Amino acid sequence: MSSRSHTFTPPRQVSWLIALIPIFPPLYLAAFGVLGQLRTLPLTARYVLFFFATTQLVAALFTPRPLLSLGLAAVRTLLILAMIAAGVYLRESRNLRPVLWGQLVIFVTAWGYTLSTQGWAGVQDRLGHPYYYVVSLGLVAVVALWITVFWRGGGWWRWPAGGLALLTLLAAGSRGPLLALGVGSLAAALLAGRRGARRWILLPLGLLLATVLTVSALQLPIAPITRLLNDQTGGRNFIWADAYAAWQTSPLGGVGAFQGGPYLTYLYKDGCQLTPTLEANQVTCPAWLGELSSAWLIAHNAWLHWLMETGVVGLAGLLAIYGYGLRAVTKSRDALLLAILFGYTAMNVVDVVIASPSQHFSELWWTVLGMGLGHSQDRDRGENG
Template identity: 35%
Template sequence: MTTQQDETSASPPPQWVSWLIALVPVLPPLYLASFSRLRDLASIPQSAKYLIGGFLLTQLISTAFTDNPVLSLLLIGLHSFLILSLIAVGLYLKSSIYVFPIIYGQVFIIISSWIFTILENVNLLNRLSGPYYHSVSLGFTAALFVWLVYYSDKGLIFKISMIIIALITLLATGSRGAALALITGFIGAILKRNLRFIFFAFLCILLLLPVMSRGNSVIFDHISGRGLSHRDVVWAEALSSWKKNPIGGVGLYQAGPHITQLMVGGCSLTQAAEIAGASCPKSLEAFISANLTAHNLVINQGLSTGIIGLLGFLVLFIYFARQIILTDSPLPNAILFGYTFMNIFDVTVILPTLHYGELFWVFCGFTFLIRSKKNNKNIANMAA
């Protein structure tokens, strides 16, 4: 059963909204338009309003314990309200079918990454990346693309061909986390009784396994490596810094100087861009720290917002995770399981991202509507 059949019909948004959604992967700042929908949160249940209020309170209180409370308050305030605005977008769109135009932007990113690589004569045995999508973000975009395409209203030929292209792209990025997240997402969907996902799970496995037998390439060395790509060193240093600032952390987007392992290389662009001869502009040097994470959601938020902010964020995340699981809807569950796995080794739900983190919170907004429709259906069945 497809998502379209799982959800009752809803009035489509204006055409320009579909275009805006399609362009977000290409021009990520466009998701700032979500702030215009904050008012839609007025329709959520009262219990959810209390929870969101508690989330905001913990995030704001945590800043009082940082070294720079004013800057921390401004940054965490923007981050918190961006999350809430994206949840509101889910309420505004009313159905996940209206977020599917985003796949066209993802197609552009995937194809442009290959074109850029070929035109710049980048060695195809290196890990694939795009002009501004790193290997990991491109790999995770490909994984997300697979989930979304499967549930689109396109024909079978389109779905299979696009999924194969996405899987080849995922393999070329050499992102182990994204590959495992994709399979974990499939498992999440299967657990929700959508057995047709098994076919695509096997398709993934069949296309992922051959790379394990390849040799003499950066991709093979990375995927087959048993290490954590120095993440264990990053985690240890981040935990040590967190212990020095346990209550409120060091401030959101200010963790970089506390993880010297990530600061060693200074400002850097994607591998593809650097091979093409591009260099990091001096104007970006001051913002290196804002883009660095501890490569684990819990450690990253603990370091950034302390135990106060971490608990508030986890309560919000777990609340929506429970909402998604209770929907019995395969696509949101695939996204939940996949993202949760990915957050063990990277941070995909802390904003801003190149579009995938934002999309997660939009799907959280959909859960209010899916759950409401499910409850109404159950009431109707009882009354019949």
């Protein structure tokens, strides 16, 4: 029997590291220390990873600036592989729990900073954070909700923790995370192996729906919540058109990793901007950062974004690893893994939440995918053992 079939708990310092990552995101670079874990995966999984990595690098050779694109693609691909390796190392979704403590610190920081600098008017405008964008803050709140719901054996603290996450999600007023919560929760409810998961997952969805409907019915002046009922695209249709036009300039390899910003004219014309919360407090983008800011502009659709940056070659690699990962996590029947992978997939239609580096949320997705691949390893060994 494989050692992986036994319960695995990482050393305490690893748990502390995971807890601190949301507060200081560069700590996830420690994942490079476990890259060797990829060698333990089944042969099929390694073939898929090799295909993904190869397509990202080959695509770079067909971009307008191949040498620059090759270097940037290599860095991003290595980071993604490191996060997948971290998932293989951690093995079980329960080992992701410590990330919740760091996320709760982020929520407290968001409320404290917004209220202390802008008062309730700032919350009405949408709760923000100094270095988490509003949408990413909402997505992190969704992940925190899932962790509290699926935390087996948790105590009374789950209620205030889940309540803070739910309030943060509502105050952020972003519809993408709401979509992720709905789809991810339903996937967990339908596909998870534990019946308890199917029951508990309905709780945050019910509370969220009741709150939104109450605010709407009573016409309460809570702007972030009423925004959730808005059916406008927020200009995404213009961004999608820009991304598609950018891809047409270089169909095979795209325009290169982190080089799509100037092509997204709808966003690029606004110049360098920090988070809305900092901008509202007259904290402007420094000149040195302005030269790099276009690297972080996204196409607000993961598939269009990857197509724009890596062309049909790179997108083929992403679809291969994405599909294989979804299949592996589905077979794992792990509620938390299912919620994160399928929830992010839904949100990727209106945003890009798998492109690394980020403030830890995209790295979390790749880690979850690595856990799914690790589960496939357990199954293979069980069948052959």
